[in-house]
Amino acid sequence: MIGVGIIGLGTVGIGTYKILEQYHSLIKDKSGQDIRVVKCADIDTKRPRDISLKQGIMTAEAREVIECKDVDIVVELIGGIEPANEYIRMAIQNKKWVVTANKALLAEKGDELFTLAAKQNVEIGFEASVCGGIPLIKAIRDGLVGNRINYILGILNGTSNYILTKMTLEGMSFEKALEEAQRLGFAEADPTFDVEGIDAAHKLCILIRLAFQCHVKMRDVVTGGITKIDPIDIEFAREFGYRIKLLAVAKEENEKIEARVEPAMIPVVHPMSNVDGVYNAVYIVGDKTGPTLYYGKGAGSEPTGSAVVSDIVDMAYRMRGGSPLPKIPSVSKAKKMRSGEKSFVPYYMRFTAKDRPGVLSKVSGVLAEYNISISSVIQKGRKENGYVPIVILTHEATEQNLKNAKAAIDRLAVIKGESVSIRIEEGRL
Amino acid sequence: MIGVGIIGLGTVGIGTYKILEQYHSLIKDKSGQDIRVVKCADIDTKRPRDISLKQGIMTAEAREVIECKDVDIVVELIGGIEPANEYIRMAIQNKKWVVTANKALLAEKGDELFTLAAKQNVEIGFEASVCGGIPLIKAIRDGLVGNRINYILGILNGTSNYILTKMTLEGMSFEKALEEAQRLGFAEADPTFDVEGIDAAHKLCILIRLAFQCHVKMRDVVTGGITKIDPIDIEFAREFGYRIKLLAVAKEENEKIEARVEPAMIPVVHPMSNVDGVYNAVYIVGDKTGPTLYYGKGAGSEPTGSAVVSDIVDMAYRMRGGSPLPKIPSVSKAKKMRSGEKSFVPYYMRFTAKDRPGVLSKVSGVLAEYNISISSVIQKGRKENGYVPIVILTHEATEQNLKNAKAAIDRLAVIKGESVSIRIEEGRL
Numbered sequence: 139m140i141g142v143g144i145i146g147l148g149t150v151g152i153g154t155y156k157i158l159e160q161y162h163s164l165i166k167d168k169s170g171q172d173i174r175v176v177k178c179a180d181i182d183t184k185r186p187r188d189i190s191l192k193q194g195i196m197t198a199e200a201r202e203v204i205e206c207k208d209v210d211i212v213v214e215l216i217g218g219i220e221p222a223n224e225y226i227r228m229a230i231q232n233k234k235w236v237v238t239a240n241k242a243l244l245a246e247k248g249d250e251l252f253t254l255a256a257k258q259n260v261e262i263g264f265e266a267s268v269c270g271g272i273p274l275i276k277a278i279r280d281g282l283v284g285n286r287i288n289y290i291l292g293i294l295n296g297t298s299n300y301i302l303t304k305m306t307l308e309g310m311s312f313e314k315a316l317e318e319a320q321r322l323g324f325a326e327a328d329p330t331f332d333v334e335g336i337d338a339a340h341k342l343c344i345l346i347r348l349a350f351q352c353h354v355k356m357r358d359v360v361t362g363g364i365t366k367i368d369p370i371d372i373e374f375a376r377e378f379g380y381r382i383k384l385l386a387v388a389k390e391e392n393e394k395i396e397a398r399v400e401p402a403m404i405p406v407v408h409p410m411s412n413v414d415g416v417y418n419a420v421y422i423v424g425d426k427t428g429p430t431l432y433y434g435k436g437a438g439s440e441p442t443g444s445a446v447v448s449d450i451v452d453m454a455y456r457m458r459g460g461s462p463l464p465k466i467p468s469v470s471k472a473k474k475m476r477s478g479e480k481s482f483v484p485y486y487m488r489f490t491a492k493d494r495p496g497v498l499s500k501v502s503g504v505l506a507e508y509n510i511s512i513s514s515v516i517q518k519g520r521k522e523n524g525y526v527p528i529v530i531l532t533h534e535a536t537e538q539n540l541k542n543a544k545a546a547i548d549r550l551a552v553i554k555g556e557s558v559s560i561r562i563e564e565g566r567l
Numbered sequence: 568m569i570g571v572g573i574i575g576l577g578t579v580g581i582g583t584y585k586i587l588e589q590y591h592s593l594i595k596d597k598s599g600q601d602i603r604v605v606k607c608a609d610i611d612t613k614r615p616r617d618i619s620l621k622q623g624i625m626t627a628e629a630r631e632v633i634e635c636k637d638v639d640i641v642v643e644l645i646g647g648i649e650p651a652n653e654y655i656r657m658a659i660q661n662k663k664w665v666v667t668a669n670k671a672l673l674a675e676k677g678d679e680l681f682t683l684a685a686k687q688n689v690e691i692g693f694e695a696s697v698c699g700g701i702p703l704i705k706a707i708r709d710g711l712v713g714n715r716i717n718y719i720l721g722i723l724n725g726t727s728n729y730i731l732t733k734m735t736l737e738g739m740s741f742e743k744a745l746e747e748a749q750r751l752g753f754a755e756a757d758p759t760f761d762v763e764g765i766d767a768a769h770k771l772c773i774l775i776r777l778a779f780q781c782h783v784k785m786r787d788v789v790t791g792g793i794t795k796i797d798p799i800d801i802e803f804a805r806e807f808g809y810r811i812k813l814l815a816v817a818k819e820e821n822e823k824i825e826a827r828v829e830p831a832m833i834p835v836v837h838p839m840s841n842v843d844g845v846y847n848a849v850y851i852v853g854d855k856t857g858p859t860l861y862y863g864k865g866a867g868s869e870p871t872g873s874a875v876v877s878d879i880v881d882m883a884y885r886m887r888g889g890s891p892l893p894k895i896p897s898v899s900k901a902k903k904m905r906s907g908e909k910s911f912v913p914y915y916m917r918f919t920a921k922d923r924p925g926v927l928s929k930v931s932g933v934l935a936e937y938n939i940s941i942s943s944v945i946q947k948g949r950k951e952n953g954y955v956p957i958v959i960l961t962h963e964a965t966e967q968n969l970k971n972a973k974a975a976i977d978r979l980a981v982i983k984g985e986s987v988s989i990r991i992e993e994g995r996l
Contacts, residue, residue, distance in 0.1 A: 151694035157713040158713075161715075164713075164715065167780060169779065181707065269857060269858030273706045273710020273859075276702070276705055277705070277861075280877055280880065281702020282706055282877070283598055284587075284593075284872070284876035284880070285590075285873055351597065407841075409842075419860075424700070424873065426582075426700070427699075427700030427863055430702075430864075431860070432699055433860035434859035435859075443713070443855065444711065447712065447713035448712050451712045455894065456921045458892050463884050490918050
């Protein structure tokens with residue numbers, strides 16, 4: 139029997155407990171593994187929970203889980219940096235194998251934790267930390283083990299994707315869509331982590347570690363959110379054949395890494411463009427497999443619980459016998475980050491311009507100065523107080539040139555307010 | 568070191584060899600596993616191959632691979648039933664672990680082979696047998712281990728999907744699209760296995776074994792091909808918001824299984840509807856995860872080689888030490904098949920009818936007699952010799968009623984020729 143101890147009996151903890159108990163024999167049938175929850179810790183031992191806990195299993199002390207001799211695998215589900223970090227370190231010191239859903243912790247302290255685990259010859263499972271119910275970590279680590287990977291495209295945050303989907307399909311404003319997401323429980327009261335791209339950036343750091351075998355710090359990920367997205371740009375995107383998504387993008391070229399989480403346009407013909415609502419998806423290009431895509435629910439009690447359970451079973455296969463072999467992300471090298479200024483992609487730009495002859499010529503003149511060529515232009519829509527929107531798609535341009543050109547255009551007398559620019563990810567189809 | 572022996576150095580064998588040699592150190596970096604090809608067998612030892620084989624590694628005798636003491640894992644890549652079956656049985660008897668891409672063999676003889684493997688405490692890896700480069704088998708077996716699965720939707724054959732995509736997006740006829748697929752190497756000279764659904768049915772049998780823990784015989788899979796698809800039905804499908812795909816469908820309800828490979832309509836809003844060209848995808852609904860989808864290349868030397876390699880590494884993790892624990896599909900129960908006649912889905916029907924008043928009333932009268940209600944009708948298009956197409960979408964109907972109604976309608980004097988009916992899979996979004 140493999141004994142499991144759970145620290146943190148909240149949403150995901152309850153989902154995990156439920157699956158392990160309800161499907162004890164299903165899991166045994168499928169895998170041959172006899173897995174039992176033997177200890178659970180939560181600071182709130184009394185809160186009513188929608189599960190019937192076995193007698194004597196509950197404690198308020200995480201330490202009791204970690205030190206319990208029947209616990210082979212410690213599952214950390216309290217989230218946040220501390221005390222989760224301390225508990226996981228204690229568990230590893232005690233030679234326990236660890237499963238966690240804690241993306242923030244792994245993004246911030248992954249290096250130290252994985253190094254410690256390697257030293258103690260134990261494993262940290264983290265399937266549940268990225269894209270909840272999608273078996274994505276196993277796909278990258280195990281399924282694509284024979285591939286070099288140099289491109290990842292992810293829709294990693296269900297809250298943002300829900301909001302953008304509502305804005306796109308129903309023409310809602312950001313505020314209204316956020317309100318609805320909060321009402322339905324898809325967004326938290328303080329949605330900052332989700333709508334500002336921070337949660338997705340945490341997850342991208344984890345994916346980069348696995349896929350590129352290197353570590354990237356949160357500060358190295360260019361991170362932007364969706365709060366400023368204007369429905370008009372969603373509409374123009376559609377006219378050009380694109381959808382706007384909060385895209386996590388990681389590229390490796392010449393040993394340099396570029397990592398971003400930003401609203402970006404993706405062609406409607408790309409399979410990522412139709413990932414809607416609270417769904418997550420990741421598009422990964424292996425050099426042997428070619429493009430692969432994984433899609434499913436990124437959060438929730440049971441989807442995420444299912445991911446925790448899959449880690450436990452995967453470990454159980456190897457824990458038999460005296461010297462089980464942990465899977466450890468290879469000692470990850472630090473790689474250089476490619477400066478965002480050198481990133482080279484097409485852009486969408488929107489200007490609010492005086493409706494008079496010669497404006498387009500001025501704008502395109504500035505773009506030309508910065509070496510940016512235009513692939514298409516539309517000028518249409520309602521005139522308001524003598525101003526009309528001009529929308530331009532550019533060919534590939536460096537981010538630096540784009541920024542400079544945009545600033546120069548915004549200084550033109552015929553242009554009103556700050557212009558909009560959105561990156562275009564063609565998505566390596 | 569884990570020693571690998573390959574039997575069959577054709578397309579996939581070469582892909583596997585290349586990855587294992589070229590990426591020996593990448594794989595060691597990622598997984599800690601030191602994996603080497605130590606023996607290869609092929610009846611044609613002289614054929615020029617796009618790889619440089621190590622000295623003394625090649626033999627014409629499969630037996631030499633199987634009996635080689637340095638071979639821990641035997642990879643069977645010759646395909647077909649015999650002698651592949653014999654070689655795998657010999658390998659298992661010799662306590663070797665086995666990796667195979669042989670879907671026909673597993674569909675036909677899987678039960679016996681898995682039983683034998685369980686008896687000998689060895690594993691048969693078959694990631695490469697379904698959907699080439701997509702790590703699908705691991706997703707179902709390992710990733711979704713904590714789920715009951717009762718619904719699978721698959722686009723499992725790249726050749727058919729390529730042809731249907733060409734017919735859909737470019738209006739090509741079946742014959743022309745097949746010709747192009749053959750020219751590009753996506754279809755074989757004799758395309759029967761692919762375009763008649765047999766290859767997809769083999770793969771569906773394998774997926775059902777894993778997902779539903781039971782065995783289904785090929786004769787239990789209702790199997791139909793795409794050779795009769797008329798471009799006009801693709802066009803009408805589009806008007807109703809559907810795409811026609813060669814869909815592999817497996818459902819379990821009340822312990823009864825329904826398994827089909829047939830052209831069917833799927834809503835354009837379903838993520839499976841946009842899986843185009845030679846790509847494969849599988850949509851699986853776990854009761855804990857909800858819907859998940861896996862997408863990628865279903866065939867090819869390196870995508871399929873990548874899948875073989877992933878099985879080898881997965882096994883290597885467990886082969887250390889004295890008593891490695893194989894993953895074995897649970898002893899699979901026989902389950903009852905749901906009779907196709909009891910299947911209950913909506914249908915698309917097209918009739919060629921005399922262009923005169925009262926025809927629609929006659930047709931809908933017959934449908935009503937068989938308890939089939941209509942959800943929408945279109946009657947348009949060119950009149951030819953006094954006949955027009957009538958297209959009807961029905962509400963859910965049993966297959967038996969549908970067949971009987973269609974036969975009765977075809978007997979009406981106002982109807983010309985044989986009518987068309989195509990199942991609609993709404994796809995459990």
